[in-house]
Amino acid sequence: MAEQDTLIEQIxxxxxxxxxxxxxxxxxxxxxxxxxxxxxxxxxxLSQLVLNPRYPLSTTVSMLQKRFPEARFGIVARGCxxxxxxxxxxxxxxxxxxxxxxxxxxxxxEAEECHCATPAPDIAQWPQAELLGTPVEAGSPxxxxxxxxxxxxxxxxVFWKQQFSKCIKCYGCRNICxxxxxxxxxLENPAWVEPGxxxxxxxxxHLIKAMHMAARCxxxxxxxxxxxxxxxxxxxxxxxxxxxxxMFGYVPGDDLEALPPLSLTLE
Amino acid sequence: xxxxxxxxxxxYCGSGCGLYVQVLDGEIVGVLPVKExxxxxxxxxxxxxxxxxxxxxxxxxxxxxxxxxDDFRAATWDEALTLxxxxxxxxxxxxxxxxxxxxxxxxxxNEENYLLQKLxxxxxxxxxxxxxxxx
Ligand code: SF4
Ligand code: SF4
Numbered sequence: 001m002a003e004q005d006t007l008i009e010q011i012x013x014x015x016x017x018x019x020x021x022x023x024x025x026x027x028x029x030x031x032x033x034x035x036x037x038x039x040x041x042x043x044x045x046l047s048q049l050v051l052n053p054r055y056p057l058s059t060t061v062s063m064l065q066k067r068f069p070e071a072r073f074g075i076v077a078r079g080c081x082x083x084x085x086x087x088x089x090x091x092x093x094x095x096x097x098x099x100x101x102x103x104x105x106x107x108x109x110e111a112e113e114c115h116c117a118t119p120a121p122d123i124a125q126w127p128q129a130e131l132l133g134t135p136v137e138a139g140s141p142x143x144x145x146x147x148x149x150x151x152x153x154x155x156x157x158v159f160w161k162q163q164f165s166k167c168i169k170c171y172g173c174r175n176i177c178x179x180x181x182x183x184x185x186x187l188e189n190p191a192w193v194e195p196g197x198x199x200x201x202x203x204x205x206h207l208i209k210a211m212h213m214a215a216r217c218x219x220x221x222x223x224x225x226x227x228x229x230x231x232x233x234x235x236x237x238x239x240x241x242x243x244x245x246x247m248f249g250y251v252p253g254d255d256l257e258a259l260p261p262l263s264l265t266l267e
Numbered sequence: 268x269x270x271x272x273x274x275x276x277x278x279y280c281g282s283g284c285g286l287y288v289q290v291l292d293g294e295i296v297g298v299l300p301v302k303e304x305x306x307x308x309x310x311x312x313x314x315x316x317x318x319x320x321x322x323x324x325x326x327x328x329x330x331x332x333x334x335x336x337d338d339f340r341a342a343t344w345d346e347a348l349t350l351x352x353x354x355x356x357x358x359x360x361x362x363x364x365x366x367x368x369x370x371x372x373x374x375x376x377n378e379e380n381y382l383l384q385k386l387x388x389x390x391x392x393x394x395x396x397x398x399x400x401x402x
Contacts, residue, residue: 023268024268034302036299036301038270038271038272039268039271053302055302064268168312169313170311170312171316175316226309226310
């Protein structure tokens with residue numbers, strides 16, 4: 001606990017130092033209204049800057065950069081935020097040259113809770129970045145993936161059929177995703193997803209999302225945490241990411257320069 | 268360049284899920300679930316995720332309308348409330364209290380619902396008060 005206290009103090013001090021040279025820093029702010037993302041400015045009460053609970057920050061940075069094309073913002077970023085920003089940068093949703101990234105290493109407990117493979121930002125790939133905290137080992141893999149692997153094919157189909165039948169089509173998994181940004185979403189196209197019908201078409205609804213997340217999902221777990229129906233969505237995306245890794249050697253969020261395989265094949 | 272999240276409660280049903288309205292320079296730019304909310308715990312249904320859509324909708328009523336023949340005309344709150352009060356009292360006096368029923372709403376706060384039943388019983392003098400959650 002004491003180490004975490006020092007880390008948050010270091011982060012706040014760094015943010016204070018950097019704010020005068022930037023148009024604001026995106027981070028989480030805790031007030032009497034709870035905790036949510038916020039654009040900190042010089043003079044703001046930095047004792048309100050916190051690290052939990054996690055919210056997607058890359059989409060906020062993207063929106064701010066688009067709204068203010070000249071501005072230079074900063075972000076307090078965990079590993080998953082940084083990975084999401086990498087994928088957003090490749091799809092022209094953020095401009096790395098106008099971003100200062102203050103990376104924060106997650107704790108071993110956090111890495112374990114998220115089953116996170118890279119629990120600290122790789123700051124070397126960002127034009128302006130620093131890292132606070134000591135990077136820890138990867139968390140253990142999601143045990144449900146191993147259970148799933150052990151199932152025969154038919155059982156896997158039943159597993160997903162059961163899980164997806166719980167879906168109330170809230171679109172929360174899409175809305176909260178830090179790498180989802182399309183103006184026109186296939187999941188809102190009546191040709192694919194009939195409006196007013198529950199559960200959504202099996203397996204199209206979830207597989208369309210999964211296809212669009214191939215070579216893009218950065219394993220942040222936000223979708224699973226936002227799902228009111230407790231569908232183990234990260235298992236689906238873990239499997240997708242594993243396939244993309246095996247087939248194309250591509251790891252989303254790993255390398256700002258590497259082009260996503262779907263863009264390459266389309267060219 | 269002011270970006271913040273404003274805490275509010277979803278207006279669509281009686282569950283009372285917590286949501287943040289994302290506001291950029293005074294303009295609503297999105298909705299986020301409140302992860303620390305004791306009821307909704309970081310989850311929302313499709314209505315909550317879209318709870319702000321009506322806020323700036325061109326069809327949104329921004330002033331009371333009073334029926335005028337086949338049409339409506341814009342009125343002030345004072346005028347509209349006075350008319351409603353006068354008509355309700357006139358109907359009560361002419362046809363009796365049980366000619367009136369009141370439907371309250373899950374979208375109101377507990378306090379507003381309390382006041383509505385109080386008004387129904389103590390002023391309109393009827394027990395015919397119910398709630399949209401039972402419809
Ligand atoms: S884990 Fe879910 S929310 Fe996070 S990037 Fe992948 S699909 Fe999007
Ligand atoms: S968050 Fe869950 S319930 Fe909502 S659309 Fe996604 S899978 Fe379905």
